[in-house]
Amino acid sequence: MHTILQGKRLIAFDLDGTLIDSVPDLAVGVQRALQEVGLAQPSEDQVRDWVGNGAQVLVERALTWALNVAPEAALQQNAYEAFMRHYGAAPNALTKLYPGAFEVLHALHEAGFVLALITNKPERFIAPILSHFGVLALFTSTVGGDSLAEKKPSPLPLLHVAHTLDIAPSASVMVGDSRHDIAAGRAAGFTTVALPYGYNHGDPIEQSHPDLIVASLRELVS
Numbered sequence: 201m202h203t204i205l206q207g208k209r210l211i212a213f214d215l216d217g218t219l220i221d222s223v224p225d226l227a228v229g230v231q232r233a234l235q236e237v238g239l240a241q242p243s244e245d246q247v248r249d250w251v252g253n254g255a256q257v258l259v260e261r262a263l264t265w266a267l268n269v270a271p272e273a274a275l276q277q278n279a280y281e282a283f284m285r286h287y288g289a290a291p292n293a294l295t296k297l298y299p300g301a302f303e304v305l306h307a308l309h310e311a312g313f314v315l316a317l318i319t320n321k322p323e324r325f326i327a328p329i330l331s332h333f334g335v336l337a338l339f340t341s342t343v344g345g346d347s348l349a350e351k352k353p354s355p356l357p358l359l360h361v362a363h364t365l366d367i368a369p370s371a372s373v374m375v376g377d378s379r380h381d382i383a384a385g386r387a388a389g390f391t392t393v394a395l396p397y398g399y400n401h402g403d404p405i406e407q408s409h410p411d412l413i414v415a416s417l418r419e420l421v422s
């Protein structure tokens with residue numbers, strides 16, 4: 201095990217850009233939603249930089265790009281519902297687990313760590329995706345972006361999970377790909393570990409000064 205895990209009990213993982221490369225399916229969902237409301241469709245590369253603050257903000261960023269101005273509430277609602285329908289119909293069509301994710305999650309679980317999943321993705325997508333990849337049962341707790349009153353970068357979801365599991369933040373680690381994971385982890389008193397390959401609005405994750413950056417999840421168990 202990596203020395204940063206010494207004395208730790210809880211490891212909380214982010215989902216999009218950390219465990220799964222989901223942007224190909226998210227982009228299709230956004231493109232179909234914008235097509236449905238009669239607007240231009242963004243590229244996958246554009247969508248990648250908009251992921252990180254949940255589905256409502258993802259749709260809002262796409263609409264603002266297509267309109268050159270922030271969308272009105274009714275259009276936002278229509279496009280959001282269309283996105284949820286299109287993405288929800290096939291959230292695993294193009295999505296892949298990152299290399300090592302399956303093995304590392306199983307190894308950490310077997311080593312006795314309590315695993316949690318804390319994503320800004322809507323809660324309804326978590327179980328279908330994790331069970332598709334055969335890792336759902338490894339997680340003691342899962343929290344979505346719409347599960348609680350606040351989402352990352354708020355520390356609330358992290359503190360909620362640690363409190364519910366009766367594990368001190370000082371014995372907890374947040375593993376993620378974006379500035380929101382690192383900010384939430386730091387504010388919650390968790391140790392923060394970052395992956396540089398995910399989605400961070402196009403910026404290097406070094407800028408968030410996580411406690412550790414690993415090139416691959418495999419480094420956690422090496």
Ligand SMILES: O=C(O)COP(=O)(O)O
Pocket residue numbers: 214215216217251252253254255258318319320321322352378
């Ligand atoms: O849905 C998002 O915006 C990001 O999801 P994540 O928190 O799993 O990276």
Ligand SMILES: [Mg+2]
Pocket residue numbers: 214215216217218252376377378398399
């Ligand atoms: Mg992420």
